[in-house]
Amino acid sequence: MLALLHTSPVHVPVFDALRHQHHPGLELRHVVLPELLDRARRDGAAAVAGDVLAVLRGAAADGARAVLCTCSTLGGVAEACAGDAGVPVLRVDRPMAAAAVALGPRVVVLATLRSTLGPTVALVEEEAGRAGRPVAVRTHVLDEAWRAFEGGDAGRCARLVAGAADAIPAADADVIVLAQASMAPAGPLTTTSVPVLSGPRRGLAAGARVALRQ
Numbered sequence: 001m002l003a004l005l006h007t008s009p010v011h012v013p014v015f016d017a018l019r020h021q022h023h024p025g026l027e028l029r030h031v032v033l034p035e036l037l038d039r040a041r042r043d044g045a046a047a048v049a050g051d052v053l054a055v056l057r058g059a060a061a062d063g064a065r066a067v068l069c070t071c072s073t074l075g076g077v078a079e080a081c082a083g084d085a086g087v088p089v090l091r092v093d094r095p096m097a098a099a100a101v102a103l104g105p106r107v108v109v110l111a112t113l114r115s116t117l118g119p120t121v122a123l124v125e126e127e128a129g130r131a132g133r134p135v136a137v138r139t140h141v142l143d144e145a146w147r148a149f150e151g152g153d154a155g156r157c158a159r160l161v162a163g164a165a166d167a168i169p170a171a172d173a174d175v176i177v178l179a180q181a182s183m184a185p186a187g188p189l190t191t192t193s194v195p196v197l198s199g200p201r202r203g204l205a206a207g208a209r210v211a212l213r214q
Helices: 011-020 034-043 045-061 076-082 095-104 114-131 143-148 155-164 181-189 200-212
Strands: 002-006 029-030 066-069 089-091 106-111 137-139 175-178
Touching: 002 011, 002 045, 002 095, 002 114, 011 029, 011 181, 029 045, 034 045, 034 089, 034 114, 045 066, 045 076, 045 181, 066 076, 066 200, 076 089, 076 114, 089 143, 089 200, 095 175, 106 114, 106 155, 114 137, 155 175, 155 181, 175 181, 181 200
Parallel strands: 002 029, 002 066, 066 089, 106 137, 106 175
Antiparallel strands: none
8 A cells, every 4th residue: 555645635536547557456555644844834844743654553553554745845754754754755846856867957847836846956956867867956846736726616727738838939948847746737738849748657556667566
């Protein structure tokens, strides 16, 4: 069984659909705690480390073979807690970051939440260092898209994100990274020739591999 730590309930059907399509034998258990993101945005991600660790330990006690954190803001905190969690811990955006740096050094990160930028940029740079590749990261925060998402208009959020991706000149980017799992629906709406990467499909695949081999 793979447990997933979410900070929005909208992720549940997304990952259930991916499981149904790509990993039909995998059992998922969803833990949805929006308050963790609220506190992390207000006080910093480190402020919720104790609560994240408690979630991870609870998942292990309930029989999870691995935990996948789907919140980019909390992903680094979740990974840092892995040694005390009693279960492997993965962040949903790491496979995406590894794929991004393989495509070229000019990485553009789009986010709808400013709190996501630091963790995502650090992750891309970490994966670039691990691969021995140069990287130059540029970032854009799409505040209006977040307001649409918070207001329950996921379709408008996706359209705004897709529009922002399409507005990036192809000559200025080798790859565009959608920093948050909630931005993934924008990917199919883009028309840019630049590859646009999102985390859920790759992240779930990585989680499934770990959970099924334990």
